[in-house]
Amino acid sequence: MVMTFGLITEGPTDQVVLRTLLARYFSDPDIDVRPVQPNTDSSDVTDHFGGWKNVLDYCTSPDMVATLEANDYVIIQIDTDVCEEYGVKRRMDGDDLTDQQIIEKTRDVITASIGRELFDKFNHKIIFAVSYDSIECWLLPLYYTNNTKSKTTNCCETLNQELRKDGYTIDCSGKKVAYHQKVCKKIKTKELIESISAHNNSFKQFIHRLTSI
Numbered sequence: 001m002v003m004t005f006g007l008i009t010e011g012p013t014d015q016v017v018l019r020t021l022l023a024r025y026f027s028d029p030d031i032d033v034r035p036v037q038p039n040t041d042s043s044d045v046t047d048h049f050g051g052w053k054n055v056l057d058y059c060t061s062p063d064m065v066a067t068l069e070a071n072d073y074v075i076i077q078i079d080t081d082v083c084e085e086y087g088v089k090r091r092m093d094g095d096d097l098t099d100q101q102i103i104e105k106t107r108d109v110i111t112a113s114i115g116r117e118l119f120d121k122f123n124h125k126i127i128f129a130v131s132y133d134s135i136e137c138w139l140l141p142l143y144y145t146n147n148t149k150s151k152t153t154n155c156c157e158t159l160n161q162e163l164r165k166d167g168y169t170i171d172c173s174g175k176k177v178a179y180h181q182k183v184c185k186k187i188k189t190k191e192l193i194e195s196i197s198a199h200n201n202s203f204k205q206f207i208h209r210l211t212s213i
Contacts, residue, residue: 005071006075007077010078012050016180026190034071036058056086074125078129080103128205152200156172
């Protein structure tokens with residue numbers, strides 16, 4: 001029986017990355033991954049709108065219940081690059097928060113949007129993909145072997161510095177998927193995923209959650 005994954009993400013490019021990771025991690029290119037928010041399968045272009053606000057709004061909506069009931073697992077992805085916009089401060093009592101603290105506080109924001117009662121009921125189905133600082137940071141080890149592979153700021157442009165050598169760049173707005181798909185072709189095996197995830201704490205936590213499935 002094929003596992004089903006509902007994707008609630010900031011944008012279509014995030015779905016490309018997550019879909020690839022799931023297919024390679026579980027060695028199943030036909031794994032049933034369903035884009036929920038944004039619904040890129042919809043013929044209505046208004047369903048394709050993304051952003052962190054749409055992620056949290058969807059978690060708050062009545063549709064969230066149906067999504068949790070209809071899928072074996074639901075992945076909720078959000079970047080932390082603009083975390084202060086959704087209420088997660090980078091500094092507290094004069095000190096910078098660690099990446100782990102920001103990840104945990106972002107999870108708390110998502111959980112609050114879902115609602116504690118609903119979250120507790122479906123906690124076993126929910127997989128957080130809180131990407132610190134953006135999901136493009138997870139892809140850096142595909143192209144860098146020096147300390148840049150662990151970078152957590154301005155990752156999209158950093159990735160593009162290497163991609164320009166191949167004659168193209170990915171869309172940092174997160175709307176055009178073609179070149180993200182090209183980059184993701186480099187992700188071929190579970191072993192590679194485990195190797196590159198070691199260089200980003202948020203990526204490593206996402207993969208660790210998959211090991212429990």
